Amino acid sequence: MTWITVVWPMVAAVCLTLGGINLRIGLSRPLDSARLLFALTAFSTATICALELAMMRTESPAQYQVFEAWGDINSALLKAFLAGFIWVYFRSGNLWLALAGPCLNAVALVTDFLPGSSHVYLKINALTTIKTFGGASYQVAVGEPSPWIVVGSLSTLMLLVFVIDASVRLARRGEVRRAIYIGGSATVWMAIAGTQSALIEIGVLHMPYLISVAFLLVVLAMSFELTTDIAAAARIGRELVDSERRMDLATDAAGLGTWTWDLVGKEDWASARAKRLLGLAASEPLTQARYLDAVHPEDRDRVILALDRSMRSDHDFEVEHRVQLHGAETRWLASRGRAERNALGHPILVRGVVLDISSRRGSELELQRLQGQLAHTSRVTMMGQLATAIAHELHQPLGAILRNAEAAELFLDHDPPDLDELRAILIDIRADDKRAREVIDRLRALLKRRSIEPRVLSVAEVMANIAALTRAEAAARGVTVEIDSAAGLPPIMGDGVHLQQVLLNLVLNAMDAIDSAAGAERLIRVRARRREGSEVEVMVSDTGPGIAAEKIEQIFEPFFTTKTSGMGIGLSVSRTIIEAHAGRIWAENNPTKGATFRFTLPTEEEMLV
Secondary structure, three states: OOHHHHHHHHHHHHHHHHHHHHHHHHOOOOOOHHHHHHHHHHHHHHHHHHHHHHHHOOOOHHHHHHHHHHHHHHHHHHHHHHHHHHHHHHOOOOHHHHHHHHHHHHHHHHHHHOOOOOOOEEEEEEEEEEEOHHHOEEEEEEEEEOOOHHHHHHHHHHHHHHHHHHHHHHHHOOOHHHHHHHHHHHHHHHHHHHHHHHHHHOOOOOOOOOHHHHHHHHHHHHHHHHHHHHHHHHHHHHHHHHHHHHHHHHHHHHOEEEEEEEOOOOOOEEOHHHHHHOOOOOOOOOOHHHHHHHEOHHHHHHHHHHHHHHHHOOOOEEEEEEEEOHHHOEEEEEEEEEEEEOOOOOEEEEEEEEEEOHHHHHHHHHHHHHHHHHHHHHHHHHHHHHHHHHHHHHHHHHHHHHHHHHHHHHHHHOOOOOHHHHHHHHHHHHHHHHHHHHHHHHHHHHHOOOOOOOEEEOHHHHHHHHHHHHHHHHHHHOOEEEEEEOOOOOOEEEOHHHHHHHHHHHHHHHHHHOOOOOHHHOEEEEEEEEOOOOEEEEEEEEOOOOOOOOOOOOOOOOOOOOOOOOOOOHHHHHHHHHHHOOOOEEEEEOOOOOEEEEEEEEEHHHHHO
């Protein structure tokens, strides 16, 4: 065993070991291009080691020329992989220079496959045995150099210029150490290996090729920098673990469960709390299908619609839904997520959280129940205000029925009875009865305790009912109520009784506001118009003194009133009803005198979108 048979195999072993380690790391997800190129560079160096050793032990010029041709191919691959590594790892340099070197080398390599030609020698005349210290010996070729050597040397020069340019650019970005270690070692290698190879091939030097041995310096520099990256990644990994623990503590304290859906690799993940909230076992994966399966059947379509909308657009996935747990227990959850997209805009990952809102939802339902009771109380209070007017309105049809019945008795005493007159009387009695029944039905509907039951409504019909309910009260107070519903208004989705309550409250408040006004100014206008978009706006205007500027923001607050005998619940209930219909209500003073209350309601088309 000589130093030659130790050095070259040792260099090959180091390159294979480092290449194998980085190949394993580079193939992990996501692929690391720099490590893969380093592995290919190391494997090429190991192959060149074996070919250089074979050339030193060859027995014939023909055999030497075969090994040299394969060595030229691997040297070309080594240069190409090195250029690729510098381009990817440095993220700098001139792309055309990076491509020029390997392309020129490929042109020179064509001559190795032409009959009677070679990239290095036109002809190898003989092999000479050189003895060195330690009893070692090796073979060197003696032949006629090929003019294609110039092309090979030019390709090395182009690669050298590319590496120097990329290293300078990297150093200017502040990464001086990386530029010196890798760029400097590659520059030294190309200078040594290129010069030594050229001198061997023109017959000045008689020694083995040192391409692989010299490149070990570059391999070690590259490996050192990549190892530094691994150490930095390990440090970042430890920091991420600490951060994840802190995040787990924060999410547990906030009652949040976190989850991730990998839409590409199917590597789904969920925290233990998220699984508990959704009723899953600790070992059960939280896939998208399993998540939807846990959602209450009545809420599933709504959740799927929210998910699809988030996938198609940049909107966050945000929805409240129930989950059916074992033992018929139902839990309310708030889910929120966001899709991450690739360069083409396709969703590849969804991250989200779930929060148990059962207590809050229970409080909201209780609040809705109390608001319903409050609305009922408000209606009963208003009916007390309208009692006299309603009694008057019922008195008219009932009095007419009585008078018609008395007249019918007189006609029945005639001999023979006047049947035509009796028929006319019966028609009048039926009409008066229907009128009285409508008054009673409206009163019963307003007094009935009920939740909001939306259906398709005509705004004009709702306003006509208010005109009928307030007709007698307006006449008793000497107030003119103008009802103006614009033609062609689209239908709305709402509860007719609750909307009548809002309008009735606003009209009665307007009557109170103009009690002190003169007769010509006792006017209330109720108008309905279509706003821009998909909304209908209803306005109730009066000619009273208006609302004090400091109170206009408070009038919708519970138990706030400007009346000496008011309860302060009418406008608060009205706001609750309008907001439950997905609308809004506000007040403003008129430019001249009086105030206007406005509220908006979405159209049927908008509610169904």
